[in-house]
Amino acid sequence: MNKKTIERYVLHNMVLFILLAMVAAISFLNANFLTPSNLINILVEMSTYGVVSIAMTAAIICGEFDLSVGSTFALCAVLFISLIDHVGVFPAMLAAILCGGLCGLVNGILVAKAEMPAFVATLGTMVAVRGLALNYTDGKPISNSNQLIYNIGNGYFLRIPNLVVMFFIALVVMHYILRYTTFGRNLYATGGNRDMAELAGIRVPFYRMMIFVILGLASGMAAVMSGCRMASGNAALLGLDLSMSSIAGVVVGGTSLSGGSGSVWKSLAGMLVIGVLFNALTLLGIQAYYQQLIRGLVVIVVVAADILMNAGKE
Amino acid sequence: MKTDKKTLLNLLCNYGLLIALLLIIAAASVFSKEFFTVANMLNILRQSTVVGIMAIGVTVVIIAGHIDLSIGSTVSLAGIIAILLINNTGNDWWAMTASVLAGALVGLVNGAIIAGIKGRTCDSFIITFGMQTVVAAVALIYSGGNFLTGRGRGVHSLIGKGYVPILIFLGLAVLLELIMKKTPFGRCVYFMGANPKAAKMSGVSVRRNTALLFVIAGVCASLAAVVMCSRVSAASPTSGKGYELDAIAAVVVGGTSMQGGKGGILRTLLGVVVIGVLGNALNILNITTYPQMFIRGVIIIAAVLLDVLGSKLSSGVVSK
Amino acid sequence: MGKSEYALEMIGIDKLFPGVKALDNVTIQVKKGEVHALVGENGAGKSTLMKILNGAYRADKGEILLEGERVSIQNVNDAKRLGISLIFQEMNLIPTLSVTENFFLGDLKKTRLGKVDWRGMEREVEKVFEQMDFTVNPGSIVSDINVAEKQMVEIARAISKNAKIIVMDEPTSSLTENEVAKLFAIIEHLRGQQVTILYITHKLDEVFSICDRVTVLRDGQSVDTKAIGEIGRQDIIEMMVGRSVDMDYPRRSVRPGEVVFQAKGVRVRNKVYGIDIQLRRGEVLGLAGLVGAGRTELCEAIIGAAPMQKGEMWVKGRRVRIRNTTQAKRSSMGMVTEERKETGLALDFSVERNISITNLKRLARCGVYLDKKQEAQAAGAYVEQLGIRTPGIRQRVVNLSGGNQQKVVIAKWLFSDVDILILDEPTRGIDVGAKFEIYQLINRLVEAGKSIIMISSEMPELLGMADRVAVIHNGVNKGELTGDNLTAQAVMRLAMDEEVPD
DSSP states (O other): OOHHHHHHHHHHHHHHHHHHHHHHHHHHHOTTTTSHHHHHHHHHHHHHHHHHHHHHHHHHHTTOOOSTHHHHHHHHHHHHHHHHHHHOHHHHHHHHHHHHHHHHHHHHIIIIISOOOHHHHHHHHHHHHHHHHHHHHTTOOEEOOOHHHHHHHHOEETTEEHHHHHHHHHHHHHHHHHHHSHHHHHHHHHHHOHHHHHHTTOOHHHHHHHHHHHHHHHHHHHHHHHHHHHSEEOTTTTTTTHHHHHHHHHHHTTOOTTSSOOOHHHHHHHHHHHHHHHHHHHHTTOOHHHHHHHHHHHHHHHHHHHHHHHHHHO | OHHHHHHHHHHHHHHHHHHHHHHHHHHHHHHOTTTTSHHHHHHHHHHTHHHHHHHHHHHHHHHTTOOOOOHHHHHHHHHHHHHHHHHHHOOHHHHHHHHHHHHHHHHHHHHHHHHHTTOOHHHHHHHHHHHHHHHHHHHHHHHTTOOEEOOSOSHHHHHTSTTHHHHHHHHHHHHHHHHHHHSHHHHHHHHHHHOHHHHHHTTOOHHHHHHHHHHHHHHHHHHHHHHHHHHHTEEOTTTTTTHHHHHHHHHHHHTOOTTSSOOOHHHHHHHHHHHHHHHHHHHHTTOOHHHHHHHHHHHHHHHHHHHHHHHHHHTTSOOO | OOOOSEEEEEEEEEEEETTEEEEEEEEEEEETTOEEEEEEOTTSSHHHHHHHHHTSSOOSEEEEEETTEEEOOOSHHHHHHTTEEEEOSSOSSOTTSBHHHHHTTTOOOBOTTSOBOHHHHHHHHHHHHHHHTOOOOTTSBGGGSOHHHHHHHHHHHHHHTTOSEEEEESTTTTOOHHHHHHHHHHHHHHHHTTOEEEEEOSOHHHHHHHOSEEEEEETTEEEEEEEGGGOOHHHHHHHHHOOOOOSOOOOOOOOOOSEEEEEEEEEETTTEEEEEEEEETTOEEEEEEOTTSSHHHHHHHHTTSSOOSEEEEEETTEEEOOOSHHHHHHTTEEEEOSOIIIIIOOTTSBHHHHHHGGGHHHHEETTTEEOHHHHHHHHHHHHHHHTOOOSOTTSBGGGSOHHHHHHHHHHHHHHHTOSEEEEESTTTTOOHHHHHHHHHHHHHHHHTTOEEEEEOOOHHHHHHHOSEEEEEETTEEEEEEEGGGOOHHHHHHHHTTOOOOO
């Protein structure tokens, strides 16, 4: 084990240490923090955007990112809720998720085939898809009082909320993909060094395209989860914060924006840190606006640090 | 024959968007007689001033090869500060100045961070993305989340009246165009966008200029806010939300390349006008808000797509 | 077709690049299982030749034979399939992935269930490492291991892919003695396996200790191939640099004056370890050395384009602190970079604008307003003075030939009126005619009182143009040569850190 590996190990676990320190400090400050109901609350809040964060982890590993996940989320959510009464719960779920995949495919084609810069392409689809969602619902909130989805969204499975279970399933699935499949490893290679990956015979454009499809599907899934839980939605408000939140979780978790490395577990740690942080801020009575401020600052600091560290490597 | 085809494709890439939009405008004129009147055009111009002023400021940043997503939040913040100060001090001039200074400060922070980490385009994107959240939060904090109403009298309220916004907009455009085309700073900005490494090796103060770029974008955003708030003499902490997309869309549609080193303020002016006219035309054609949003997204994509395709053609990569 | 005694033959290879013939009828024959040294100055053509073998380039003429049979190598994959493996320094590994994963890149092993078989792959890697007596953990991330270990990994990878021909390009440049010994043991082992090795190096020690035969390239041509027992070190150096002077370098009549620039103890991380240099007015100081010796890094640090760990500088007697290129310019220093297209010019901009960028202040009336007429005049004047061949000053620089592009870069520094100019490989990729013009330009500059530091890998150019040559080797100034001492052999000896013969 050379020095660098040890350094890396400590850095990797630093987020965990921070998390543990935070938990200790907060439970000292506020008795309500360590109660099961509160902890479960944190997890449930985290589950919905967490699914997108997991997909975003894969995207950042591959060297891409996506601004339009929030709009895709909104579109899929309203689609889901509106279709339940027409085609039934599960077909509606399927439709919503596929819709997400389709939006992702459009992004993927623009970025991987037409070679547009990712942030402009997803900026454009962000606007366009939001327009679609708003148009579909005519700007009005919609809701559905279907009992089944309520049970799904708010029920428990072996004492754990269904949504959290879904999140963990997604987590484990993505972990497997990233660690044990050629597809996942090729994502790492593409993000690590695109040219070298191509030289090794990896079909880079295909992977770049697929990553956006995955993001789209994840947004769709998150939309379904949120739809089950809330049973209502306003296309103008859904998912407005989603791209920032999902990227924040990944970045705080320590995955480098330059690609080629990272893991869903790191992102989980990052998400927990953020989730715990906000929960704590709420419990300590800090206003929502300050929370937003802190979230933005955290992202900037972490990103700037990441860029500086990587600049040193070159 | 091959060169003809290539020239045609090139032409299409450079002007295709313009042509498509002109067609829509033509359709609108057919639809409604009032469309192509001076009164209507002036009205469109007036309504475009807020986005227009923002677009001019962000053009400078884009020419240098960066991007600024925080200008929408800056507009919100600057508006809040202006109205707050007008209400509290009754001194309109001071309120407006403070508002502009706030915008400059936001820009300075952006610029300092990005220059400090020697960022490239993707870096400026995520940093300003983060700042967007931070500045929006500050605006919410300052205003307590409330919609603020101003006094409705005084110098400030005059700014939004009549043709004053248009004059401010055009005046600013002319000023910035002169700066970009006729001063050493402007020339350096273009060079930095074209080849940042060569700029550095030629002794250009890349860091200092980078910081300045974002200050300009911030100042323009706050000027836009001043204009916006004066019309209704009120400000909301989310008033600028989403406007940065319109501003960037205007720049992109006008033909300034995202890669940097090309384009200019006049092109952005064109882009602003075109988008404004387009919006009006779509209204006349009875296309409602939401489909318009969709179209706006498509336009952004189409504009950049054509730009990317155009540069590939001219560098000889695509040999269609 | 019987089996030839030669594992590899490259016959009559020509390679042309725009403006320069990199390889001219080069022939090299390598016997099976031998360790064959390939020696030559920078730019002699070794890399180009190997890139053709590797599939990265395609020869314009000539053929390649493997064991007597003609083969076609169109791309890197062809070369791989034919069992040819090229090992550069650290270029071919993805830094964020583990050693094991790099080994199996694009070809991951799976278990019966379809899962990626990490343990199985690691075991295989360990096996190969054991054979090589290499102790790096296969699970380590590539960016964490040092250069020497990266090189070992590449060699191990080539071996595991059953490469029949391995080309090693400067394999020991970053290795300690211990590691070199290990490498040689591996090479012996490979020799026993009948693997053919092409060994590119500047270290004659190694040529004589491990190689069987040596081929010398010079100016894109193969000079000779000899068995190690048949020649001595001086002979090799002679073959590398001995040439008839076929260019008359323009004469100049300047005597170097007082010291205008001095640097002491310059250190740049991992590249320069304490260099002192001095530059006099009206002097051309040549910086010689092998690729990677640290000359460019030294100059970039001097000019403020890269961080200097330690070091002090004086310009015209005054102590200066230079942290960025703007400060350097203010201290009257500028640099013409090695890659004019990447770091010297804005290709889409006009000749005019590329020239004026260094001194826009001069054109600014009242400090603000750019005088376009003056700009055009100045640009026009330089176009004329320097003989820049262009349809006009508004022409985009990308459309100019290499030589003329270089002249534009030099013009821009003339416009800034710096007194000290650093030229990094000023005539690379430029045809003979334009080269001469640039030499004349350099003379005019020093005659006008300017001082020049010229980094060059072209021996004739150094000998013909420099008043003094400082030779850099591995980040250290090995010595300065001037007057009668300034010979090609002497420069080469210092550059390769060879002993002076008695």
